[in-house]
Amino acid sequence: MSQITNHMPTAELQRLDAAHHMHPFTAGNALGQKGARVITRADGVFLTDSEGVEILDAMAGLWCVNIGYGRDELAEVAARQMKELPYYNAFFQTTHVPAIALSAKLAELAPGNLNHVFYGSSGSEANDTNIRLVRQYWAALGKPEKQVIISRKNAYHGSTMGGGSLGGMGGMHAQGGLPIPGIEHINQPDWWSEGGDMSPEEFGLARARELEEKIEELGVDKVAAFIAEPVQGAGGVIVAPDSYWPEVQRICDKYGILLIADEVICGFGRTGNWFGSQTLNLRPDIMTMAKGLSSGYIPIAGSMVSDEIAEVIGRDEFNHGYTYHGHPVAAAVALENIRILEEERIIEKVREKTAPYLAKRWAELADHPLVGEAKIVGMMGSIAMTPDKAARAAFAGEAGEVGLICRERCFANNLVMRHVGDRMIISPPLVITEAEIDLLMSRAGKALDETYDRVKSEGLLKAA
Numbered sequence: 001m002s003q004i005t006n007h008m009p010t011a012e013l014q015r016l017d018a019a020h021h022m023h024p025f026t027a028g029n030a031l032g033q034k035g036a037r038v039i040t041r042a043d044g045v046f047l048t049d050s051e052g053v054e055i056l057d058a059m060a061g062l063w064c065v066n067i068g069y070g071r072d073e074l075a076e077v078a079a080r081q082m083k084e085l086p087y088y089n090a091f092f093q094t095t096h097v098p099a100i101a102l103s104a105k106l107a108e109l110a111p112g113n114l115n116h117v118f119y120g121s122s123g124s125e126a127n128d129t130n131i132r133l134v135r136q137y138w139a140a141l142g143k144p145e146k147q148v149i150i151s152r153k154n155a156y157h158g159s160t161m162g163g164g165s166l167g168g169m170g171g172m173h174a175q176g177g178l179p180i181p182g183i184e185h186i187n188q189p190d191w192w193s194e195g196g197d198m199s200p201e202e203f204g205l206a207r208a209r210e211l212e213e214k215i216e217e218l219g220v221d222k223v224a225a226f227i228a229e230p231v232q233g234a235g236g237v238i239v240a241p242d243s244y245w246p247e248v249q250r251i252c253d254k255y256g257i258l259l260i261a262d263e264v265i266c267g268f269g270r271t272g273n274w275f276g277s278q279t280l281n282l283r284p285d286i287m288t289m290a291k292g293l294s295s296g297y298i299p300i301a302g303s304m305v306s307d308e309i310a311e312v313i314g315r316d317e318f319n320h321g322y323t324y325h326g327h328p329v330a331a332a333v334a335l336e337n338i339r340i341l342e343e344e345r346i347i348e349k350v351r352e353k354t355a356p357y358l359a360k361r362w363a364e365l366a367d368h369p370l371v372g373e374a375k376i377v378g379m380m381g382s383i384a385m386t387p388d389k390a391a392r393a394a395f396a397g398e399a400g401e402v403g404l405i406c407r408e409r410c411f412a413n414n415l416v417m418r419h420v421g422d423r424m425i426i427s428p429p430l431v432i433t434e435a436e437i438d439l440l441m442s443r444a445g446k447a448l449d450e451t452y453d454r455v456k457s458e459g460l461l462k463a464a
């Protein structure tokens with residue numbers, strides 16, 4: 001048996017976990033009954049649990065472990081930085097080398113004139129910063145009434161009051177008094193579920209034009225910015241039709257509203273370029289970065305802003321900042337992560353070799369009797385499960401029932417694939433090899449077969 005790094009049996013760990021640990025996005029009491037799988041170590045694209053079982057992690061944790069698990073270099077950099085300068089801040093006319101070096105590096109990597117970074121420790125925090133940044137930007141230009149940020153239904157921008165409000169998740173808005181004022185949501189470009197009789201191209205244009213209609217409805221003098229993920233991640237890896245983004249960019253330009261690209265998932269190679277904005281040809285004024293910025297090895301995030309925004313914000317004191325802004329250990333780890341991405345040409349390999357191979361294999365899933373569309377951009381993909389492909393129908397039962405069955409069949413086959421409703425999604429580490437992609441696909445195929453059998457035998461294969 002491979003090494004178990006815990007001193008307790010699994011059942012005891014599970015008991016303590018249920019007794020004291022509150023899990024995110026989880027019905028805690030039900031989980032306590034079932035017991036959580038205890039992950040003890042990881043290497044490359046594989047996790048190991050407390051029973052010594054190896055699991056292929058097709059989600060890269062939560063879309064973040066871009067360089068894969070087990071890179072000692074990051075641990076060594078962190079240890080070195082902790083000994084030299086474990087902490088200092090940048091609030092009162094001070095700075096430090098890791099924050100300087102990372103900021104300069106990010107300015108070099110980011111497209112266009114995005115040359116300035118304001119740090120946070122999570123994507124949620126960075127998006128909270130963005131709310132204050134864009135509102136303060138317009139206020140500093142003498143337009144304090146330009147406050148509203150337009151976002152999209154089924155978007156994910158984090159879990160804080162600001163991030164959850166920018167996001168368009170109904171389940172999140174239903175709890176805790178979200179959204180905060182001044183956030184408006186338009187429809188998402190999800191052709192499979194919402195496209196009706198329109199062609200994808202017609203639908204993409206129609207959904208983009210909702211932005212224009214919303215700006216007209218509110219009055220452009222009230223609108224500060226539009227925020228969107230280049231490819232919606234947590235919403236189910238929703239890839240917009242080709243007509244969508246050029247029209248959105250045209251509308252942002254026409255009305256002069258700021259475009260915030262939430263690159264928390266798409267950034268750092270996920271789509272086959274450094275940023276999703278490059279893959280989709282966007283010219284954002286602000287980019288949100290987190291997750292892949294440090295490959296998840298340590299919490300760090302940032303808002304990358306244009307020269308113009310930095311100059312306007314800089315005219316006055318910006319009354320905003322986090323204790324761990326540009327944390328030296330986190331910044332040093334992020335820099336080392338970027339060094340590895342660059343020197344090992346990981347993003348080029350994704351673009352030229354492994355992503356095209358994964359795309360070819362992923363497309364084969366569309367032949368499965370349970371699968372409607374199979375979508376993929378770079379290293380993020382989704383399949384829509386359906387009881388009737390031609391009608392693009394949803395299942396008659398509760399949304400997500402089949403998805404949950406499939407996720408459990410994946411887990412039973414030692415594959416982490418997540419479900420969003422009845423879509424299954426992947427976002428593997430960027431370093432996944434072709435042989436590992438084959439393993440991923442064979443486990444996914446087996447899980448889908450088992451799901452299909454069960455859905456059929458339980459009478460769930462009915463259209464709504």
Ligand SMILES: *Cc1c(COP(=O)(O)O)cnc(C)c1O
Binds near residue numbers: 291
């Ligand atoms: C994960 C995510 C966030 C929130 O990041 P946290 O670090 O969890 O706060 C924001 N935006 C997008 C697109 C995300 O995927």
